[in-house]
Each structure stands twice: as structure tokens, then as C-alpha cells.
Amino acid sequence: MLRKYIPRSASWFERSMSYIQSESIDDCEALMKEHSELHLFGGSKDADAETLWRKSYDALDHPYAPVLHTIKDLENQVLELLENESYFLSTIEYGLLQRLLSQKGHLLVLRSGEIPACLSLIRRLWCYASFPPDGSVALHMPESLLFEISRILTQRGFIEHSFLLGDFTQVTDSILLWKGILPLSIALSELEEVFSPMHVPETIFRRFLLSNYDYTVHQGNILLIHPGLAEPSKLFPLLKDYPNDIYSTDFDSVLSEWDTPTKLSQMLIGTCRRVMRKDYNPQDLAADLTLLRKQGAPYEALVDTLKASSVMTPSSDMLDCIRLICQYVQPWPYFCIPEGN
Numbered sequence: 653m654l655r656k657y658i659p660r661s662a663s664w665f666e667r668s669m670s671y672i673q674s675e676s677i678d679d680c681e682a683l684m685k686e687h688s689e690l691h692l693f694g695g696s697k698d699a700d701a702e703t704l705w706r707k708s709y710d711a712l713d714h715p716y717a718p719v720l721h722t723i724k725d726l727e728n729q730v731l732e733l734l735e736n737e738s739y740f741l742s743t744i745e746y747g748l749l750q751r752l753l754s755q756k757g758h759l760l761v762l763r764s765g766e767i768p769a770c771l772s773l774i775r776r777l778w779c780y781a782s783f784p785p786d787g788s789v790a791l792h793m794p795e796s797l798l799f800e801i802s803r804i805l806t807q808r809g810f811i812e813h814s815f816l817l818g819d820f821t822q823v824t825d826s827i828l829l830w831k832g833i834l835p836l837s838i839a840l841s842e843l844e845e846v847f848s849p850m851h852v853p854e855t856i857f858r859r860f861l862l863s864n865y866d867y868t869v870h871q872g873n874i875l876l877i878h879p880g881l882a883e884p885s886k887l888f889p890l891l892k893d894y895p896n897d898i899y900s901t902d903f904d905s906v907l908s909e910w911d912t913p914t915k916l917s918q919m920l921i922g923t924c925r926r927v928m929r930k931d932y933n934p935q936d937l938a939a940d941l942t943l944l945r946k947q948g949a950p951y952e953a954l955v956d957t958l959k960a961s962s963v964m965t966p967s968s969d970m971l972d973c974i975r976l977i978c979q980y981v982q983p984w985p986y987f988c989i990p991e992g993n
Contacts, residue, residue, distance in 0.1 A: 653680065653768050655866045659882050664953040665960065668940040669880035676866070677764050680771040681789065683707070684781045691780035692730060693794035698722045709775045709859045730777050731800070736852050737776065738804045739813040740860040744769035752779075752793045753802055761789040772863035813847075820846055821864065826903050828865070828878040829910070832946070832984040833887045835894060836861060836874035842899045880943030881984070890985060912980045913942055920973040924962060932961040941974065945981040954978065 657675040659666040687703050690696045696704060701721040705711055710729070719725075741749065748769055751759045761770060770791050773779040778797055782790045793801075804810070820843060827834050836858075843857045861867075865876040868884045870891070877884045917938040925934050941954050949957075954974045958966050966974075 653771070653862075653866060655868045655877060655884065657882075664944055664949050664957060667882035667944060667947055667949070668957065669943050670936050670940050672882055673765070673879060677767045680767045684767070684771055684774060684789070685783060688781045688783065691792070691794060692723065692727050692777050693796050695780065695794065696723055701726060704777065707775060708777050709855075709862070712775070712862070713855060713858060726777060730797075733853070733856065734797075734800055735804050736856045737859065738801055739810060740817065740852070740856050742769055742772065742860070742864040745772055745863060748773060748791065749801065749805075752791065753798060753805075757793040757795055757798050759791050761791060769863070772859075775863075776859065813850075816846055817860075823899060823903060824865075824876070826907055827898055827901075828876065830906055831887075831890065831894075831898075832878050832881050833884060833890060834876040834898070835891065836867065836876055838894070838896060838898060839876060841896075878943075878946075880939070880946065882947060887984060909980075909982070913977065916973055916976050916980065917942055920970065920977075923967060923969045923973065924958070927962045927964050927967075929961055929963055937961050941977060942981055945977055946984050948983040951975065951978045 653676060655672075655676070656679055657672055665671060686707065687700075690700050690704055692704065701723050704723075704726060705721045708726075710717075738749075744766055748759070748766060761767060767789065770779070770781060770789070773791070773793075774781060778801075779791055779793045782792065784790060824834065824839060839861055840854065840857055843861070844852075844854065847857075861876065862874075866879050866881075867874050867876050869875070870885075870888055875884065875891075877887075881887070920938045920941070921934040924937065928934055928937065937958070941957060944954060944957065951974060954977065955966065955971065958970060958974065
């Protein structure tokens with residue numbers, strides 16, 4: 653999803669991944685509420701076609717397309733891309749799709765973290781949302797589309813695609829953890845190479861990357877960014893030296909530096925599991941602290957974040973973990989420590 657969030661103060665709390673994701677989820681839900689009942693395959697008239705198109709991925713790709721759409725045009729466009737597009741979904745989108753298939757096209761969103769994936773399915777023009785009076789969020793898919801997708805997902809090629817896509821995603825996640833930022837053009841080129849024998853349209857690859865990763869725009873170029881990076885602009889100087897062959901790097905060697913931080917995170921989770929506030933998750937806290945350090949947060953800022961999440965004073969074991977995180981987690985290159993705490 654396009655990252656619109658910018659920290660409003662110098663507080664490190666506002667730079668934590670949990671806070672960033674919370675802000676992004678609020679933005680997604682607001683977008684979902686716009687014209688939420690409109691949908692293809694039986695839910696709209698031609699007078700609604702432009703409204704539907706403007707919230708689609710196609711509008712993101714071609715914002716100035718001089719075409720007056722009809723509902724039939726949009727439905728044909730969805731059906732034309734449906735088979736390829738069904739193979740290139742984020743993990744959360746695929747989980748939602750499986751639940752929609754098993755629940756006859758209607759489901760309640762169970763976790764706030766599913767909201768961005770719901771918005772992505774809406775932008776594919778497959779689904780629409782509703783908002784019951786109890787404050788919950790529901791996602792729906794027209795029956796005719798359910799039938800088509802069910803047929804596609806039983807085909808033999810789906811599993812082969814899944815394995816290749818899983819390997820690509822693992823490497824891309826590693827690059828973002830290592831560098832913090834990745835030009836979309838490089839990720840697209842690699843994805844096209846991986847799937848070159850299958851003749852998949854570039855449109856499908858773009859939709860997969862924009863649904864699976866946070867991104868920003870710099871000088872007209874789309875950049876994928878790590879979900880824990882609060883201020884992408886601080887890493888823009890990296891771009892002039894960014895290697896086009898980044899995917900050929902020996903990631904076993906590069907990411908070996910994460911062996912120790914990963915063990916430290918597990919230790920921290922163990923020490924703070926019983927002292928966390930009910931609205932905080934130990935795994936999320938460990939990720940927040942590690943990624944704040946990637947942004948250059950000092951020891952004192954990490955301790956303050958830990959205290960804000962706990963119901964008691966941090967133990968010596970917890971503080972030792974923080975010290976080791978500061979020692980072994982290297983900030984992203986070119987990252988400047990903001991003023992304030």
C-alpha cells in the first residue's frame with residue numbers, strides 16, 4: 653500500500669512498526685468505506701463504472717487513461733486477467749480468498765491486519781465491503797466470481813506458482829530488511845525473469861508487489877519500503893548506488909548478521925511475556941525495538957518504548973537484551989538519528 657504516514661513529532665514511539673501499521677490500517681479502512689456497496693457482477697450500473705474504476709488497480713497504473721468505462725468493460729477486464737491474477741496474491745489475500753470460497757462469498761474480517769488485504773481485493777474489483785452497525789467489517793464476493801476462482805485454484809499450475817512466488821518473496825523481504833528500500837523496477841525485472849516461461853502480463857506483477865509491500869514514490873519512481881521504516885526519504889541517497897543485480901547477492905552471508913538479533917528477540921519475548929500490557933504483544937514489541945534500532949534509535953529510546961509496553965519496571969534481563977540489540981543491530985545505511993527522543 654502507498655505509505656502516506658509521516659511521523660508528526662520526534663517521538664520514537666511514532667516510528668515503531670506497530671504504530672505505522674496502525675495508521676496504515678486506518679487509511680485502508682477509510683478508503684474501503686468510500687462507495688463501499690458498489691461492485692461488479694450484479695451490484696452496479698454504468699453510471700457507477702467510473703467510480704468503480706477510480707478505486708481500482710487499473711486506475712493506479714493508468715490514472716489518465718482517456719477511456720469512458722462501462723460495467724461490462726470492467727467485468728470483461730477482470731475476467732481476462734483473473735486466471736493469472738489469482739496466482740499472484742499476497743499470503744493474507746489468499747487466506748481471505750479461501751475463507752470467501754468456504755463461506756459462500758461473505759466473511760467478517762477477524763483481525764485488523766487483514767484490512768489492507770481486503771482493500772487490495774477491492775482494488776482488483778473482485779470484492780466489496782460492508783460495515784455493520786456493531787463496528788465490524790465484512791467482505792463480500794459475487795457468486796459468479798467465486799465459481800470462476802474456485803475453478804482456477806484447482807488447476808495443477810497453482811502450486812508451482814506458489815513455490816516460486818514464496819522463494820521470490822523471501823528474498824525480497826530479506827533485501828528490504830537489509831537495505832530498507834528497493835526500487836520497484838528491480839523487483840519487477842526479477843519477478844519477470846522468474847516467471848518468464850509463463851508469459852504473465854507486467855500488470856499482474858505490479859499488482860502483486862503493490863499489494864504485498866508498502867511503497868512510496870520518489871521523483872516519479874515507485875520504491876518498495878520495509879514496513880518498519882518510518883521515514884523513507886532518509887534512505888533516498890542510497891538509490892544512486894543501488895545495484896541492479898541485488899537479487900544475485902549471497903543472502904546466506906548477508907543475513908548471517910541477523911542470527912544474533914533473532915536470538916536476542918526470542919530472549920526478549922521470553923523475559924517480557926508475563927509483564928506486558930494486555931494491548932501489547934511480546935512478538936510485536938521485539939520487532940518494534942529491533943526496527944527502531946535499524947532507524948538509529950539510541951538505548952534510552954528503546955528502554956522508554958519497553959517501559960511504555962510493560963506493567964512493571966523492566967528487569968535487568970530485559971535491559972541486557974536491549975543493550976545487546978543496540979550492539980548487534982546495525983542501523984540502515986545513511987540513516988540519520990532524528991533530533992529529540
